[in-house]
Amino acid sequence: MNIVENFDLYAPRLINKKELLSSGHRACSGCAEVLAVRLMAKALGENTVIASATGCMEIVSSMFPTTAWNVPWIHVAFENAASVASGIEAGLKALRKKGKIDDRYVKVVGMGGDGATMDIGFQALSGAMERGHDMIYVCFDNEAYMNTGIQRSSGTPMGASTTTAPAGKVSSGQKTWKKNMPEIMVAHDIPYVATACPSYPLDFIRKMEKAKSIKGPSYIHCFSVCPTGWRCPSNQAISMGRLAVETGVFPLYEVENGHYRLSPDMPKKLKPIKDYFKGQGRFRHLSAEEIDTIQGKVTTEFKKLTEKAKFLK
Amino acid sequence: MAKRIGMEVAVAVAEAVGLCDIDMAAVYPITPQSHIAEHLSDLVADGKIDAEFVTVESEHSAMSAVIGASGAGARSYTATSSQGLMYMHELLPIASAMRLPITMAIANRAVSGPLNILNDHSDIMPQRDSGWISIFVENAQEAIDMSIIAFKIAENKDVMLPVNINIDGFQLTHMVEPFEMPTQEEVRNFLPPFVPHATLHPAKPVTMGAFAMSDYFPEIMKAKDEALKNSKKIILEVWDEWAKMFGRAYKPVETYKAEDAEVLMLTMGSMGETAQMAIDELRAKGVKAGLVKLRLWRPFPFAEIKAAVKNAKKLIVTDRAVSFGGPGGPVFSEVKSALYAEAQRPVIYDYIYGLGGRDVPVGDFVGMFERVLADTANKEVDTYEFWGVRE
Numbered sequence: 054m055n056i057v058e059n060f061d062l063y064a065p066r067l068i069n070k071k072e073l074l075s076s077g078h079r080a081c082s083g084c085a086e087v088l089a090v091r092l093m094a095k096a097l098g099e100n101t102v103i104a105s106a107t108g109c110m111e112i113v114s115s116m117f118p119t120t121a122w123n124v125p126w127i128h129v130a131f132e133n134a135a136s137v138a139s140g141i142e143a144g145l146k147a148l149r150k151k152g153k154i155d156d157r158y159v160k161v162v163g164m165g166g167d168g169a170t171m172d173i174g175f176q177a178l179s180g181a182m183e184r185g186h187d188m189i190y191v192c193f194d195n196e197a198y199m200n201t202g203i204q205r206s207s208g209t210p211m212g213a214s215t216t217t218a219p220a221g222k223v224s225s226g227q228k229t230w231k232k233n234m235p236e237i238m239v240a241h242d243i244p245y246v247a248t249a250c251p252s253y254p255l256d257f258i259r260k261m262e263k264a265k266s267i268k269g270p271s272y273i274h275c276f277s278v279c280p281t282g283w284r285c286p287s288n289q290a291i292s293m294g295r296l297a298v299e300t301g302v303f304p305l306y307e308v309e310n311g312h313y314r315l316s317p318d319m320p321k322k323l324k325p326i327k328d329y330f331k332g333q334g335r336f337r338h339l340s341a342e343e344i345d346t347i348q349g350k351v352t353t354e355f356k357k358l359t360e361k362a363k364f365l366k
Numbered sequence: 367m368a369k370r371i372g373m374e375v376a377v378a379v380a381e382a383v384g385l386c387d388i389d390m391a392a393v394y395p396i397t398p399q400s401h402i403a404e405h406l407s408d409l410v411a412d413g414k415i416d417a418e419f420v421t422v423e424s425e426h427s428a429m430s431a432v433i434g435a436s437g438a439g440a441r442s443y444t445a446t447s448s449q450g451l452m453y454m455h456e457l458l459p460i461a462s463a464m465r466l467p468i469t470m471a472i473a474n475r476a477v478s479g480p481l482n483i484l485n486d487h488s489d490i491m492p493q494r495d496s497g498w499i500s501i502f503v504e505n506a507q508e509a510i511d512m513s514i515i516a517f518k519i520a521e522n523k524d525v526m527l528p529v530n531i532n533i534d535g536f537q538l539t540h541m542v543e544p545f546e547m548p549t550q551e552e553v554r555n556f557l558p559p560f561v562p563h564a565t566l567h568p569a570k571p572v573t574m575g576a577f578a579m580s581d582y583f584p585e586i587m588k589a590k591d592e593a594l595k596n597s598k599k600i601i602l603e604v605w606d607e608w609a610k611m612f613g614r615a616y617k618p619v620e621t622y623k624a625e626d627a628e629v630l631m632l633t634m635g636s637m638g639e640t641a642q643m644a645i646d647e648l649r650a651k652g653v654k655a656g657l658v659k660l661r662l663w664r665p666f667p668f669a670e671i672k673a674a675v676k677n678a679k680k681l682i683v684t685d686r687a688v689s690f691g692g693p694g695g696p697v698f699s700e701v702k703s704a705l706y707a708e709a710q711r712p713v714i715y716d717y718i719y720g721l722g723g724r725d726v727p728v729g730d731f732v733g734m735f736e737r738v739l740a741d742t743a744n745k746e747v748d749t750y751e752f753w754g755v756r757e
Binding site: 099100101102104111112115116117118120122123124125126127128129130132133136137138139140141142143144145146147148150151153154155157159176177179180181183184 | 389422423426430431440464569572573574576579
C-alpha cells in the first residue's frame with residue numbers, strides 16, 4: 054500500500070496538525086520551498102526557535118507589521134543564520150543552566166537558501182557545525198538566488214540557465230557542477246546529515262524529527278523546487294521533486310554518525326535525467342550530447358553514494 | 367571597599383566584565399583585543415564566570431552570535447578591534463534597530479591598508495552612524511568603570527540599545543595602570559539582572575528582524591534616532607548613580623583648566639592625559655591653555671560641547687582618523703557643525719595626528735598650541751592639517 058496515496062488516512066496521525074507557519078504568507082504559487090518550511094515547522098513543534106537567513110522564505114513570511122510565524126523567529130542578515138542560531142543556542146543554554154528561564158528543551162534551527170548556505174554563509178555554517186552547537190541547520194536548496202531574480206549559485210546544477218549564467222549563442226548556462234554540500238557537512242563529522250525533499254513529506258518529517266532528537270549539530274539539505282526560477286508549471290512542483298529523486302539527480306539519504314543509508318523511497322532503477330530535464334525551461338537549451346555528459350556524472354555520483362551505503366552501513 | 371591594584375588594562379576589562387554576571391560572550395581573536403578575549407576565557411575556564419563562551423570563526427559571527435544570544439534574553443558581550451570591527455559593520459545597525467543591549471569593547475586600532483596593528487580611531491569612525499551608544503575612555507579606571515556601567519545603560523528599559531566602549535589599542539589596552547576594581551558585591555548592588563521585554567523563547571513567540579519597506583522603514587529609523595538621543599538622559603543618571611556609589615563622577619565632556627582658557631584643545635581617548643601635561647607646561651609659561659575631553663561620542667553631547675568652548679578664542683580639535691576628501695577629521699566635522707549656529711564661538715583648527723600608532727609626545731601638543739597661537743589672522747581655516755607627517 055502506497056503511503057502517499059493513502060495520505061488522508063495516515064496524515065492526521067503522522068503530522069502535527071498545528072500550523073506553525075501560517076497561511077497568508079507571500080510565497081509564489083506552487084512554491085515547494087514554503088511547503089518544505091511548513092512541514093519542517095510541523096515536524097519540529099512549538100519548542101523551537103528559528104534563525105532565518107535573508108531570502109525568499111524571510112521576505113514572504115515577515116512583512117512588517119505582519120508575521121506568518123507562530124514560533125520564535127529571527128532574521129539578522131544573509132550570511133549568518135548559522136551564527137545567529139549558534140548564539141541563540143548558547144544564550145538559551147546559559148539561561149537554562151542559571152535558572153533564568155524554564156527548563157524545557159528548546160531546539161534552535163538555522164535556515165537559509167542555497168546561496169545563504171553554500172556561498173555567502175558557508176563559513177558561518179562551517180563554524181557553527183564545527184563548534185558542536187546543539188542545533189539543526191536546514192538548507193532549502195532551490196538551486197539559484199531566486200529572491201534576487203534567479204542568479205547562479207554554487208548550488209545551481211550544470212547546464213541550468215540562470216540570469217547570471219544564461220544560455221546564449223556560445224554558452225550552455227551553468228558551467229560548473231553543483232557543490233556537494235551534504236558531503237561537506239559529513240566531512241564536519243557531525244552526528245547527523247540528511248537530504249530531503251517535500252515531495253516525500255513523511256521521509257522529510259522523519260528526518261527532521263531525527264535531527265531534533267539528536268544532541269549536537271545536524272544538517273538537512275532540502276531540495277526545494279522553484280517553478281518560477283526553473284520555468285516549470287506551478288502545479289508540477291511536487292512531481293518535479295519526485296523526478297529529481299527518481300532520476301538520481303537528488304538522491305535521498307542520511308548519514309548518521311558516519312553511517313550512510315539510502316532512503317526507502319529511492320527507486321531500485323533510476324529513470325533517465327532527460328525525464329526530469331524536459332519539463333523545465335532552465336534546461337531547454339541543452340543538446341542531447343550535453344545531457345549525456347550530465348547523465349554520466351549523475352550515474353557516477355549515484356554509484357559512489359550506493360557504494361558508501363554498502364561499505365559504510 | 368575596593369583595593370587599589372595594578373594590572374594590564376585589557377585583563378582588567380575582562381575582570382570587570384566578569385563581575386557583571388554575563389550569560390554569554392562570543393569573541394574572535396584580533397590584536398590588540400586578544401588579551402580581553404583570552405582573560406575572559408580564563409575566567410570561564412576557572413568557573414569564575416558562569417557563561418557560555420563561544421569561540422566563533424569570525425567577527426561577523428561574533429556579532430551575529432551575540433545578536434542571537436541577546437535576542438534570546440542573555441546578557442551578551444563581545445570585544446574586537448580594527449578589521450574585526452569593519453567585518454562586523456554590516457550587523458551593527460541591525461543590533462541597534464533590534465534594540466538589543468549588547469556591550470562591546472573596542473581596542474581601537476588603525477584600519478588597513480597598509481596593515482597596521484597600532485592605535486588610532488579609524489576603526490570606530492566608520493561605525494559612527496550605526497545607532498550605538500559610543501563612549502571613549504582615557505585610562506584604566508575609566509575602562510573598568512565604563513565596562514560595568516555599559517550594561518546598566520544598555521539594558522535600561524528606556525534605552526535598550528547596544529553600547530561600545532572605545533579603549534585605545536596598546537596605548538591603553540596593554541598598559542599596566544593602577545586602579546580600583548569594584549568588588550563583586552558592589553557590582554551586584556549597582557547592576558540589576560537583565561529583564562528583556564521580549565525574547566526568542568517558545569513561552570511567548572515573537573518575530574524579530576522583520577522585513578519592512580517604505581511604508582514603515584522611515585518611522586523605524588526615526589524611532590531609532592529618538593531612542594539614541596533619549597538615551598543621554600539615562601546615561602547621565604547612571605553616571606550619577608555610579609558617582610554616588612563609587613565616588614568617581616563622569617560627564618559627557620570633561621574639561622581641564624578650561625574655565626578661563628583662551629585656547630582650548632579637544633581630545634578623545636587616552637591622548638587626553640598627555641595633552642593635560644602640555645596644558646600644565648603652557649600654563650607655567652603663562653599661556654591660557656585648556657583642555658576639553660569628549661567622552662560621549664554618540665549620542666553627541668551638543669549642549670555640553672557648546673558650553674565648554676564658548677568663552678575660548680581658539681579651539682584645536684584633534685582627530686585620530688581621516689575622512690578622505692572630506693572637510694576634516696570626523697571629530698572636527700562634528701564639533702564644527704555643533705558650533706555653526708553659535709553667535710559666540712572660537713576659531714576652530716583641526717590637527718590629524720597619531721595615525722597608525724605614531725607617537726605623540728607632550729611636546730607635539732605644545733607645538734600645536736604654539737602654531738595656533740602664532741596664527742594672527744584669526745580666520746576660520748578651511749583645511750585640516752596632518753600633524754608631524756613627512757612631506
